[in-house]
Amino acid sequence: MPVTRAQIIRRGLLCACPNCGSRGLLASWFRLKPACGGCGMDLAKSDGFYTGTTSIGYVASILVVLIPACVLVAKKVLSVPVGIALGIGGSFLFVVGLYPAMLCWMVMAYHVALPGDLPANRDPS
Numbered sequence: 001m002p003v004t005r006a007q008i009i010r011r012g013l014l015c016a017c018p019n020c021g022s023r024g025l026l027a028s029w030f031r032l033k034p035a036c037g038g039c040g041m042d043l044a045k046s047d048g049f050y051t052g053t054t055s056i057g058y059v060a061s062i063l064v065v066l067i068p069a070c071v072l073v074a075k076k077v078l079s080v081p082v083g084i085a086l087g088i089g090g091s092f093l094f095v096v097g098l099y100p101a102m103l104c105w106m107v108m109a110y111h112v113a114l115p116g117d118l119p120a121n122r123d124p125s
């Protein structure tokens, strides 16, 4: 295949198109462009990108924000109201802050799983 899984991962981590490597896949903080500006690859074709991004965000915020906040409350480093505020506010900021990266990583994960689905890797016959 012309585009390898390693290239797809490298491009995905940098939020670049998995097909051609051009940057700028985001239309806004919360949305992908409908297609890549470099090669025209359809970015909107896969339903579930947004729900997948939200699911990754929930799990990541549990691991990175909520569990540490609970541990700090259990060890009496934080009071319960401060722990609750940190959990709610921290989770919100964490998910919103990482949302663009998670969108790009969903595109990457899809094409790492199905590299033959990239236009550059399709069989011309």
Ligand SMILES: [Zn+2]
Pocket (backbone or CB within 6 Å): 017, 018, 019, 020, 021, 022, 036, 037, 038, 039, 040, 041
């Ligand atoms: Zn492209």
